[in-house]
Amino acid sequence: xxxxxxxSNLVLFSFCLRFSRESSEMRLDKCxxxxxxxxxGHGTQFVRNDAKIFRFCRSKCHKNFKMKRNPxxxxxxxxxxxxxxxxxxxxxxxxFERKHNRxxxxxxxVTENTLKAIRTIDKVRVTREIKHIERRMTGKKAKELRxxxxxxxxxxxxxxxxxxxxxxxxxxxxxxxxxxxxxxEAHLMEE
Amino acid sequence: MAAxxxxxxxxxxxxxxxxxxxxxxxxxxxxxxxxxNHFLSQQRTFIQMRTVLKVVDNSGAKKxxxxxxxxxxxxxxxxxxxxxxxxxxxxxxxxxxxxxVYGVVVRAAMQRGRCDGSExxxxxxxxxLVDKQGQPIGTRVFGxxxxxxRQKKHVKILSLAGHIA
Numbered sequence: 001x002x003x004x005x006x007x008s009n010l011v012l013f014s015f016c017l018r019f020s021r022e023s024s025e026m027r028l029d030k031c032x033x034x035x036x037x038x039x040x041g042h043g044t045q046f047v048r049n050d051a052k053i054f055r056f057c058r059s060k061c062h063k064n065f066k067m068k069r070n071p072x073x074x075x076x077x078x079x080x081x082x083x084x085x086x087x088x089x090x091x092x093x094x095x096f097e098r099k100h101n102r103x104x105x106x107x108x109x110v111t112e113n114t115l116k117a118i119r120t121i122d123k124v125r126v127t128r129e130i131k132h133i134e135r136r137m138t139g140k141k142a143k144e145l146r147x148x149x150x151x152x153x154x155x156x157x158x159x160x161x162x163x164x165x166x167x168x169x170x171x172x173x174x175x176x177x178x179x180x181x182x183x184x185e186a187h188l189m190e191e
Numbered sequence: 192m193a194a195x196x197x198x199x200x201x202x203x204x205x206x207x208x209x210x211x212x213x214x215x216x217x218x219x220x221x222x223x224x225x226x227x228n229h230f231l232s233q234q235r236t237f238i239q240m241r242t243v244l245k246v247v248d249n250s251g252a253k254k255x256x257x258x259x260x261x262x263x264x265x266x267x268x269x270x271x272x273x274x275x276x277x278x279x280x281x282x283x284x285x286x287x288x289x290x291x292v293y294g295v296v297v298r299a300a301m302q303r304g305r306c307d308g309s310e311x312x313x314x315x316x317x318x319x320l321v322d323k324q325g326q327p328i329g330t331r332v333f334g335x336x337x338x339x340x341r342q343k344k345h346v347k348i349l350s351l352a353g354h355i356a
Contacts, residue, residue, distance in 0.1 A: 026307075041308030047298075051354035053336040066230050172278045 033061035033071050035078035088132040093125035234279045235301040237266025238273060244318040247330030251284015255294060255318055269299040270339040274304055286320060294318035295345055297336045311337060319348050
């Protein structure tokens with residue numbers, strides 16, 4: 001990637017000059033692959049011959065695209081998470097982010113209120129997303145505990161011979177403290 | 192420069208092949224892997240002498256070979272002008288095979304930095320034929336065209352274009 005380093009220096013220099021002349025519209029796009037936001041100065045864009053533009057946040061996403069991977073099947077992308085219900089999809093907070101292509105007449109109050117609203121809406125959306133994930137994860141600990149108990153009950157013979165257990169009944173379950181100890185033991189033995 | 196590049200790439204490719212041949216079992220998966228690696232390790236470079244470009248206007252030419260990149264020691268990039276020789280042409284067109292023409296590069300596979308810090312790249316190398324003054328010979332332009340041309344004062348091409356990337 002040779003000629004590129006000189007180009008980037010030039011670019012940075014001319015950016016400072018040009019920024020004062022042109023009114024560059026800053027737009028936050030989304031990466032086509034992982035759906036993360038693209039801030040100015042980051043990422044690459046690929047223009048296909050049918051004039052469709054693909055924007056990527058980093059070369060990881062770009063390389064996955066070149067490998068023709070479907071983002072809906074790649075676990076760490078937002079597309080996969082939304083599709084498989086891992087992240088919140090339907091919520092009122094998303095309505096505010098819909099993009100309108102009609103230009104708004106400049107009104108100072110509207111702009112001010114919008115800027116304030118963006119902050120609060122973002123907070124609300126983030127808390128709701130966290131709640132969604134928490135709700136999804138509720139009962140996981142209890143479930144894990146139940147499964148571990150069941151496994152112990154059924155397969156304790158892998159760890160301790162049944163003859164030993166019959167002789168000394170104190171070794172059998174289900175006292176809560178004993179269970180956690182036995183759990184640790186069983187896990188260690190199995191590993 | 193192109194020669195060393197090509198030799199480097201072939202060396203890399205061959206070593207990859209060797210390594211993969213040892214590790215992978217299925218022939219199908221091996222060929223898929225090498226195809227993928229070829230894609231990812233492809234180094235896109237400048238448009239230089241002997242680069243064949245697609246012509247995307249209706250001037251009559253189809254394929255054109257670069258014989259000189261005006262401006263640029265290493266070669267032409269997106270938005271630069273080149274001198275080219277017509278290699279393939281439609282039978283009745285303004286331009287015939289073997290003619291030496293000027294062209295403006297409107298699509299380049301090599302990425303070009305934009306003034307906001309991002310980079311753009313296209314799918315192929317394409318050119319629009321122009322005359323010495325910079326006016327396009329054809330009357331239509333096909334496919335997307337970058338707005339780097341505005342800076343280079345190729346306004347006519349931009350006005351003829353269908354999409355501006």
